[in-house]
Amino acid sequence: MPNDLFVAEQRALLVARLERAQLRLRALEQHLRRTDRELPQDFADQATEREGDETLDALEARARAEIVASRGALARMDDGTWGTCVACGDEIGDARLAAVSDTATCVRCAT
Ligand SMILES: [Zn+2]
Incomplete structure (x- = not known):
């Protein structure tokens, strides 16, 4: 079992990371849902815009995954x-917990 101080340190980091991911997700959602945007007339610009949206989708997916992983780790901390x-x-x-504090598996089971 990791000692209490280590758990407390990692919990603080996870909470901070969770909050950052939630803020990022909110900002991304607001950006993705904007409805007043007019599409550029030029097709190349439209393609660029769409690529931009795909990147935003990827960022949103990553933020969501980070939120799920952080919450999962915090829940495991709560139940010991x-x-x-x-x-x-x-x-x-x-060492692994310090590097990947939201991991649920040991190195051998990670792959
Ligand atoms: Zn294992």
């Missing part, structure tokens, strides 16, 4: 299973 591999039940190890 954070640091235990969900696949094999072994300890994940502090």
Whole structure:
């Protein structure tokens, strides 16, 4: 089991990361839902705009994934299973937890 201080440190980082991801997602959603935008007349510009939207979709998907992963890790901290591999039940190890604090699996089960 990771010690309490380490868990508290990682929890603070996860909460901060979760909040940042939520803010980013909100900003992206507002940007994606804008309805007053007029499409450029030039086709090349339209294509560029669409590519831009796809990038925004990707960013939105990443923000959502980060929110899910952070919430999952925080929930595991709450129920005391954070640091235990969900696949094999072994300890994940502090080094890996410090590097990937939202991981649910040990190195061996990660691939
Ligand atoms: Zn494992």
